[in-house]
Amino acid sequence: MSKADNMLSILWMLRSGRKVTAHQIADELEIHVRTVYRCIDSLCASGAPIIADSGPNGGFRILGHFAESPLLFDAEEQKALVHASIFAKETGYPFTDVLQRAIDKLKRYTNEKQLHQMERHSSGLSVLQPPVHEEQRSLLQMLETSSAHGQTLKMIYSNGREGGTVSRDFDPYSIIHWKGQWYAAGYCRLRQEIRNFRVDRIIGLEMTDQHFERPADFSARDALLGALLPDPGNHEPLVTVVIQGHEHVLNELSQHWLFGHALVKRLPGEAHFQLGSSSLTAYVPYFLLPYGKSLHILEPASLVLKLSEITTDMAHHYEQMITAMTNNEG
Template sequence: MSKADNMLSILWLLRSGKRVTAKQLADDLEIHVRTVYRCIDSLCASGAPIIADAGPNGGYRLLGEFVDSPLLFDLEEQKALVHASIFAREAGYPFTDALVRAIDKLKRYTNEEQLEWMNRHDSGLAVIQTPTDSREVEWLKWLEEAAARGESLSMDYAKGRELTPSRRVLDPYGIVHWKGIWYVVGFCRLRQEIRSFRVDRIVRLEIADTRFERPAAFSARDFLLRSLLPGSLDAETLVAVRIQGHEHALNELCKHWLFGHGLIERKQSGEALFKLGELSLKTYVPYFLLPYGRALNILEPRMLIDRMAEVSLEMFKHYEAKQIKTEDKEG
């Protein structure tokens, strides 16, 4: 048998929960005792919690609940892990190298039928995403690890390409991937408040000499959404929004992150009820709805209907002015 087969067989034998000596393992598997030692060393290096008890009644055993844990993934679980790795890699996940090693290990310790199954599903899924450059990936690693350890970072941050970077100390609470862009959310000691920053605008990072404790139950995701779209998640300002339209258009609308989050009810009559932040209805929501044109009909609230009329009129005036300028040049 191959070394991988021997390692897996040893794990199965140790799952009994009893202490087993190296000689007993060698006899059961019909291999040399030195091979057993090498396999156990490899298993320990891979993270298997194998305990070696010395003495007359000693031997090898598995630690705690690992005995009851599954050693293999079924076909659907394997497919899901392969697909998840594709999404993570294309999104610029900072620990892609470790993820690739994990998937390679999963493929290495499987049979030919399962390997073919995984490879077929691997080639059947693609994700189109703006590539993340190597420097940004490195910053993401620093930020995620600092957030986990509670270590502050000294950061040079530029709001635009032509602006001079500003230096500040940041307590990173977490990284968030939203609409193709990576953000870090944390406490900015320069501004003395929690803020969000685009990772692709970070110029320099260094470990600072301070530590921090992240606030209990803090959500970097919710903070980012509130900072980018104020009022979209505030329960105190939620307004009922009723929209009627073709089934296909409503389906597409409900896939939008904001409307999907605020969906309350879908009716067979072709209506959908949402609860959305009042401020977002005055700012962002009209522009989200504009591309649907007459495929959707807003029933309430009146304030959103009026705002849609204002936005549509602004768009009409904008392109009417451009058309007049073009005709004047041609004339």
């Protein structure tokens, strides 16, 4: 550690209220005892009221009023940092190990009362997210590092349902966590445009000798949602969708990333949306299916027809399964 890190660590130890000797500090920080004395001299010169008590029970301590004052973070800030670390860990933040070291250091150099409060706040918050595999965490680390250093990556990407893979040079501008999934947004040199890629579909990454500059006006939010929401510039016809249902159901639907942006009118028990015509047959029906009979679509008829086709096909699929099971049992 640098001298500044050693000084800060010593100050944290003294601030805990315990009296410690130079040898105890040296053992804790794994530094030479002479380094301890030099750091304490520098702290005293900077105004830290450190007292050296001699004798068998001697050691270094810090004056009470200074020990009780916040060095870097007060109790509310400590709580917020611990909570933020829980969120980051559960969402698959790629540098969890480093973050945990920082939290451990925060807990190590605090007094018992503050540590007790941090532990209580930590146990009072839970975040439920799908687990992120270690392979994906490694990919996220490489994507973030490449983004920070402006270094192009060679990426092998799976086409998903289509099967097969495609290799391309990719300039990652940002990694994005959205709705339980990690994405990488940046410039695809194969397609010559800004693209978004699901990290769980990346087969492999390799650093190249090429470099890039991230545009100053780049917005990860705009890049991701712009690829999902209707583009006002493409002049696609908008279709009015009118849905009735219970208030809590309509409230939930209005918070959906697509329907929330398309909401144009809200009445008691009724919501009006304007959606691109192509989306009505592509993915809108699948967003509505989980609501079952709790929604009643007034218009357009084409959307009701598409839902009918999908559910009929699903019913036929499961009827075949039942028939096969019955024949096997017989």
